[in-house]
Amino acid sequence: LIATGISANTDFLTDTSIELGINGAIKVDSKLQSSHMNIYASGDCATIKNIVTGKQDHIPTANNAVKTGRIAGENAAGGNKVFNGSVRTVVDKVLDLEIASTGIGSKEAVSLGYDAIKLIDGFSSHAGSVPGAKKIAIIIIVDTASRKLLGAQMIGGEGVGKRIDVFATALTAEMTVDDIYMLDLSYAPAVSTVWDPINKICGKAVLVLDKHRV
Ligand SMILES: Cc1cc2nc3c(=O)[nH]c(=O)nc-3n(C[C@H](O)[C@H](O)[C@H](O)COP(=O)(O)OP(=O)(O)OC[C@H]3O[C@@H](n4cnc5c(N)ncnc54)[C@H](O)[C@@H]3O)c2cc1C
Numbered sequence: 001l002i003a004t005g006i007s008a009n010t011d012f013l014t015d016t017s018i019e020l021g022i023n024g025a026i027k028v029d030s031k032l033q034s035s036h037m038n039i040y041a042s043g044d045c046a047t048i049k050n051i052v053t054g055k056q057d058h059i060p061t062a063n064n065a066v067k068t069g070r071i072a073g074e075n076a077a078g079g080n081k082v083f084n085g086s087v088r089t090v091v092d093k094v095l096d097l098e099i100a101s102t103g104i105g106s107k108e109a110v111s112l113g114y115d116a117i118k119l120i121d122g123f124s125s126h127a128g129s130v131p132g133a134k135k136i137a138i139i140i141i142v143d144t145a146s147r148k149l150l151g152a153q154m155i156g157g158e159g160v161g162k163r164i165d166v167f168a169t170a171l172t173a174e175m176t177v178d179d180i181y182m183l184d185l186s187y188a189p190a191v192s193t194v195w196d197p198i199n200k201i202c203g204k205a206v207l208v209l210d211k212h213r214v
Pocket of ligand 1: 042043044045060061062063064065
């Protein structure tokens with residue numbers, strides 16, 4: 001059985017004053033307040049700000065649901081908390097392969113008007129001196145004008161799930177590939193390589209962008 005695609009189950013709100021947005025999700029502001037001042041929404045049924053695009057998005061993940069739920073609940077009870085948004089980070093494991101992505105893809109970047117480049121490379125998950133290293137393939141999307149990371153995708157046999165979180169953090173902090181290239185990421189032979197694959201792919205982007213500038 002294969003099921004794909006998610007839309008919010010909000011049919012019962014049609015013809016009410018509660019505005020719906022992308023995928024039928026309830027439109028909310030940064031305080032998770034809907035168009036009805038006494039109704040807050042969170043989780044899969046609500047829109048969410050995409051930090052990379054700056055637009056309202058629908059990103060139905062458990063990690064977003066628990067955070068927006070906490071803030072919507074607090075605000076509904078009189079609080080004044082703001083939810084800054086999501087970079088659309090997802091991960092899964094199929095057999096021995098971890099698959100993950102964060103941010104936007106190259107097609108979306110182009111459709112949003114970025115002059116973006118896409119870099120792809122393969123790396124070893126840890127040093128060759130320790131047996132058992134697995135291959136990791138990484139794609140990054142970078143804005144040539146600002147040199148900021150726009151998105152990353154990864155697949156491999158080890159360490160993908162947690163490495164994508166470094167890219168998610170970099171996207172949230174609006175880091176450039178120059179910053180990520182020099183990021184102090186942990187190293188021990190059984191865990192990584194001296195330059196972590198994240199440093200390496202961003203170093204490659206720096207070279208390409210420097211050539212682009214000449
Ligand atoms: C198979 C599967 C695997 C997933 N794996 C992951 C994962 O690995 N990582 C990840 O981040 N996300 C995952 N998700 C997504 C994640 O489960 C959802 O994003 C998250 O559960 C959303 O939480 P929620 O509270 O918004 O909605 P839900 O968890 O769907 O809760 C909504 C609740 O409201 C109840 N309800 C609905 N209508 C009414 C009504 N009219 N009156 C009263 N109650 C009602 C429902 O019965 C349900 O209990 C997965 C989803 C699925 C389906």
